[in-house]
Amino acid sequence: MILHILNRPPSSSLTYREALASMGPEDRLLLIEDGVLGALPSQVRHFESVTGRLFALREDLAARGLDGHCDAAVQVVDVDGFVQLTEEADKTVSWS
Amino acid sequence: MHDRDTQLGGDVLVILRHPPHGSSWLREGLDAALVAAAFGQAVSLLFMGDGVMALAGGQGQGPLGQKGTAPTLDMLAMYDIEALYLESGALSALGLNRDALQLPAQPLEAADIANLIAAHRLVLTF
Amino acid sequence: MASTAVERYLQVGERSVPLDPEGYLVELDDWSPAVARAMAEEEGRVLTEEHWEVIEVLRAFYARFEASPAMRPLVKAVGQSLGPEKGRSLHLMRLFPDSPARVAARLAGLPKPANCL
Numbered sequence: 001m002i003l004h005i006l007n008r009p010p011s012s013s014l015t016y017r018e019a020l021a022s023m024g025p026e027d028r029l030l031l032i033e034d035g036v037l038g039a040l041p042s043q044v045r046h047f048e049s050v051t052g053r054l055f056a057l058r059e060d061l062a063a064r065g066l067d068g069h070c071d072a073a074v075q076v077v078d079v080d081g082f083v084q085l086t087e088e089a090d091k092t093v094s095w096s
Numbered sequence: 097m098h099d100r101d102t103q104l105g106g107d108v109l110v111i112l113r114h115p116p117h118g119s120s121w122l123r124e125g126l127d128a129a130l131v132a133a134a135f136g137q138a139v140s141l142l143f144m145g146d147g148v149m150a151l152a153g154g155q156g157q158g159p160l161g162q163k164g165t166a167p168t169l170d171m172l173a174m175y176d177i178e179a180l181y182l183e184s185g186a187l188s189a190l191g192l193n194r195d196a197l198q199l200p201a202q203p204l205e206a207a208d209i210a211n212l213i214a215a216h217r218l219v220l221t222f
Numbered sequence: 223m224a225s226t227a228v229e230r231y232l233q234v235g236e237r238s239v240p241l242d243p244e245g246y247l248v249e250l251d252d253w254s255p256a257v258a259r260a261m262a263e264e265e266g267r268v269l270t271e272e273h274w275e276v277i278e279v280l281r282a283f284y285a286r287f288e289a290s291p292a293m294r295p296l297v298k299a300v301g302q303s304l305g306p307e308k309g310r311s312l313h314l315m316r317l318f319p320d321s322p323a324r325v326a327a328r329l330a331g332l333p334k335p336a337n338c339l
Binding site for chain 2: 283286287288289291292293294295298299336
């Protein structure tokens with residue numbers, strides 16, 4: 001399993017397309033920084049292909065006043081959860 | 097040393113997603129690849145999205161004489177960077193033909209890209 | 223990359239050639255065999271035929287690729303031009319002790335190799 005990390009929102013950057021195109025069937029996607037906008041119900045449709053494997057960082061959501069506004073399909077993790085995802089992964093690939 | 101003929105793998109995969117000129121992304125990515133190769137790492141390059149523009153033939157300097165990509169592409173072989181891949185959908189999206197590329201790169205479909213990433217120890221995106 | 227900061231001047235006959243803080247040419251066009259000889263002399267190096275042929279390989283590399291090579295590509299370029307006997311790091315270490323890619327690039331009037339160890 002590879003952990004892909006995306007820090008750009010789908011509303012203003014097409015980087016998410018390249019991240020999604022690069023993901024294998026077991027790989028996970030973690031949204032951080034501005035990328036957490038993609039976890040909102042209005043935008044999460046862009047990540048349909050990774051349903052169940054989509055994560056967002058709580059600290060970045062909270063900093064933007066978005067904690068609690070995430071789509072139910074997104075698994076919210078804190079920094080410890082981020083570390084754990086990293087440890088479970090064979091490697092990480094960052095997309096920005 | 098590494099036998100590259102047998103599989104897709106290598107030590108470092110550098111993914112280039114930005115076109116030449118306009119930003120320093122491409123140059124920084126190529127520099128990272130050259131540094132890794134200079135240290136003896138087996139380096140592969142994947143040109144993705146608008147990054148496939150970096151492979152277009154006939155590139156030149158910028159309007160103010162900014163350095164072009166073509167000499168650096170030619171130099172890759174001197175650093176033993178010969179595993180070149182491109183996202184096939186990106187090439188067709190831009191209406192580019194493989195015959196028009198400066199260097200031959202192997203076209204990959206999305207599923208192959210995931211395999212390529214899995215087969216490298218370190219993946220850097222630029 | 224070539225630095226634009228002038229640290230000092232190298233006297234080559236009548237000419238004063240500006241050098242950067244690490245001893246590389248500030249103006250790459252200033253290079254001539256006499257400049258290379260003056261640089262070598264300062265460091266107590268004597269340039270033989272074997273040195274000159276490597277300097278020529280380096281200048282051709284830069285003319286083609288617009289960059290100074292690190293050690294591995296330098297070894298490869300020397301091997302391609304001068305044959306496998308000379309395309310070995312031992313040969314280059316003997317000719318240009320310390321750091322062949324840097325020393326030889328400086329003598330050849332090229333910028334400091336960016337991707338060097």
